């Protein structure tokens with residue numbers, strides 16, 4: 001999968017992935033969509049059994065084409081912990097109604113070192129907010145957390161205190177739940193499967209090279225119907241699938 005991205009960047013943009021590039025090609029606001037549509041990342045589907053296990057074998061939506069490229073050029077001299085844009089890609093459902101409502105995959109296509117633009121996630125945050133009275137989107141959910149817990153209030157605050165990074169990257173009990181900001185760093189081939197109840201955010205890239213990862217969101221059918229009530233229900237495809245909980249769209 002990595003070679004498709006490297007070959008595309010070099011052919012279309014003259015961008016050599018493993019070279020530290022001082023000047024960035026102007027055209028480099030590229031879309032990797034063509035690679036997805038050509039099924040260059042279809043091997044991500046090998047994670048399907050793990051996803052099914054995490055979703056307790058309940059039906060989930062299998063993508064027609066797998067993999068979105070997460071690409072971040074070097075964009076900072078010093079790495080800082082973001083205070084804004086922490087989000088969820090699904091609502092935080094009332095009373096934790098679905099448990100894990102989906103799994104997001106993150107696959108390193110090259111080495112991603114600390115400070116090198118890796119997505120940040122709050123480990124343990126899937127256990128916070130399980131008592132909400134109604135579904136909340138990311139912005140009201142952030143407000144809810146900030147009202148309740150000083151830890152979140154400080155994380156989301158524009159004014160940063162000394163040792164901010166150290167404070168949030170060590171484990172702290174918040175409402176009885178251990179939380180910690182982690183960077184999804186790794187070596188080529190390392191794969192993260194993230195519970196979609198976990199707050200996360202894009203991070204600055206203070207390294208000399210591009211951050212390149214693949215991602216995919218795999219959403220529980222019940223949760224998808226809740227978010228998109230008019231979407232069609234999943235029906236088993238003709239000929240049946242090898243994994244009965246995964247259905248092609």
Ligand SMILES: O=C(O)CCC(=O)C(=O)O
Pocket residue numbers: 070071089117118119120200201202203215
């Ligand atoms: O690391 C990134 O580029 C951000 C990923 C993200 O926030 C998402 O996929 O929802």
